[in-house]
Amino acid sequence: MPVPPKAKFRPQPMKGSKCAIKLMEKNGKSLTADASNVLELGASHDVLIVGAGLIGSAIAWLLSKSGCSVVLMDAGTFGGEASSSGAGMLAPGGEYREPSPAAQFAIESLAMYPAFVRQLEKESGVSIDYRNCGAIELAYDSEHWHALQARGVVQRNFGIPVHSLCPSSLNAVAPGLNSEGLFGALYYAKDACVAPADLLRSLRSLCDRGGVKILENSPVESIDAEHDRVTVRIAKQQITGRNLVLSAGSWSSLIPLSRSGAPTSIPTSVPVKGHLVGYQLPPGSLRPILRHGHHYVVQRRNGFTVAGSSEETCGFNRSVNLERIHEIRAEVSSFYTPLSTKEPTREWVGFRPGIEHQGPVISRVPGTKVWLAYGHYRNGILLTPATAHLVSDEILGYPKQIAGDWLRPDGYGRSREQRVGMS
Ligand SMILES: Cc1cc2nc3c(=O)[nH]c(=O)nc-3n(C[C@H](O)[C@H](O)[C@H](O)COP(=O)(O)OP(=O)(O)OC[C@H]3O[C@@H](n4cnc5c(N)ncnc54)[C@H](O)[C@@H]3O)c2cc1C
Secondary structure, eight states, X not given: OOOOXXXXXXXXXXXXXXXXXXXXXXXXXBOSSOTTSOOOTTOEEEEEEEOOSHHHHHHHHHHHHTTOOEEEEOSXXXXXXXXXXXXXXXXXXXXXXXXXHHHHHXXXXXXXXXXXXXXXXXXXXXXXXXXXXXXXXXXXXXXXXXXXXXXXXXXXXXXXXXXXXXXXXHHHHSXXXXXXXXXXXXXETTOEXXXXXHHHHHHXXXXXXXXXXXXXSOOOXXXXXXXXXXXXXXXXXXXXXXXXXXXXXXXXXXXXXXXXXXXXXXXXXXXXXEEEEEEEOOTTSOOSEEEETTEEEEEOTTSEEEEEOOOBOOSSOOOXXXXXXXXXXXXXXXXXXXXXXOOOXXXXXXXXEEESSSSOEEEEOTTSSEEEEEOOGGGTTTTHHHHXXXXXXXXXXXXXXXXXXXXXXXXXXXXXXXXXXXX
C-alpha cells in the first residue's frame, strides 16, 4: 500500500481503549460480547463497523493500522455469511460486459489483489490460497460462440484482456474438459481465484492484533447519526463512535437508520440466494476457472473444487434445495467430466448482497459520518481491496488511491444508467 500522505483526520487513541472493561447492561448483566473484546461503557470510538464480512473486516483492518479505535460488530460470527460462502472467483471477465465505472472499479480491485494478499500474508503469517489461474468461458453452439466473441471485442476495448482459444488446444489447458461439440472458448488470462476462508482467517488475526474490538452475536438494532457522532443500539446497550460503516451485506437496509432521530432511507439490500456444491478432486487437477453460461467450476489449491451456482430471490431461506443441487451437478458435469462420476462432499447456500439497482453502494449518508459499503452482490470478494481502501481513505481524509469518482460523498452512488455490466 502506498505510504499515506498527511491525514486531515488523525485519529487519537481513545482513552481506555486498551483496557479490558466488561461491557455491561444497565442492570449489570453482561452482553454477548466476546470477553477478550470488551468495550468501555459509554466510551466513544473512532469508527463503528456494522457487519464483519470481508468488506467490514478489511475496512476495520486498514483503519486499525492507521491508529483508529475500531469496534466491529456482527449479528452472528466473524465472516459467517456471504463472505465464507462465496466461490472466490476474481473474475471481471465473467461479470462485466460493457464499459462502466463498476467495471473499472472491478478491474482496479483485481489489480490490487496480489499486493493485498502479500500484505495480509506478511502481516498475519496466514497463508492465502490465491492464484492467477485464468478463466475459460465455453461455447457449445455457434450462436453462443458468436455472442462470446462479440463480448470479447467489447471487453478488450475497456481493459479486460481476453483472447480466443482453439478447442483442440483446450484439453492440454484443462484436462477433463468435455471437448465434444465444443465450438469455441474465450480465455481470460488475468482472472484469478482466492479461498475466502483464508482471507477471513488472515483478517481476523490482523483485526485482533490491531486492537479491533470484535463483538460477535451482537445484532445492531438501530443506528442514529448526529452531525459529529453516531450511536448504535445493541440489546439495550448503546455504543457511540465518530464514524460508522454499514457493511451488513444483505441485511444492511433492514437496520433502522435515523438522522438526529428522523428515519432515513437507504438503498434496499436484497438477499440473492446461491447454492454451491463442493467436491474433493486431486490437487492441481484443474488450473483455470471453467465457465459455461451461469455455471462454473473453480478449484482450490488442496483440490477442493467448487461448482455453482443458482440465483434465487426467496428471502433469507437457508434450506438447501436438492433440485438446485441436482441442476448444478448436471450442468457442471456436462462440461467438466471428472465431476460426472464424483459424489459431492459438501453442499451449501449463501446470500449474495444484492440491492434494488446495480451496486455496490459505497457512499456517505448526506450530512452524517455514516458510510455505506454494501450491495457487492456477486463480486464482493473481488471488490474487497478496492472497497476497503476507498472507504478507509475517505474516513481518514487521505487522498483516494482509486481512480475515478466511484465514492460520492454526497449521495448513494450512481444512477441506474451509470451502473451497468453485472449480469
Ligand atoms: C453462492 C455465492 C457465490 C459467490 N461467489 C463469489 C465469487 O466467486 N466472487 C466474488 O467476488 N464474490 C462472490 N460472492 C459474493 C460475495 O461472497 C459477497 O459479495 C461478499 O462476501 C459480501 O461481503 P459483505 O462483507 O458485504 O457481506 P457478508 O459477508 O454477508 O457480511 C455481512 C455481515 O453483516 C452481519 N450482519 C447482518 N445484520 C447485522 C446486524 N443487524 N448487526 C450486525 N451485523 C449484522 C452478518 O452477520 C454478516 O456477517 C458469492 C456469494 C455467494 C452467496
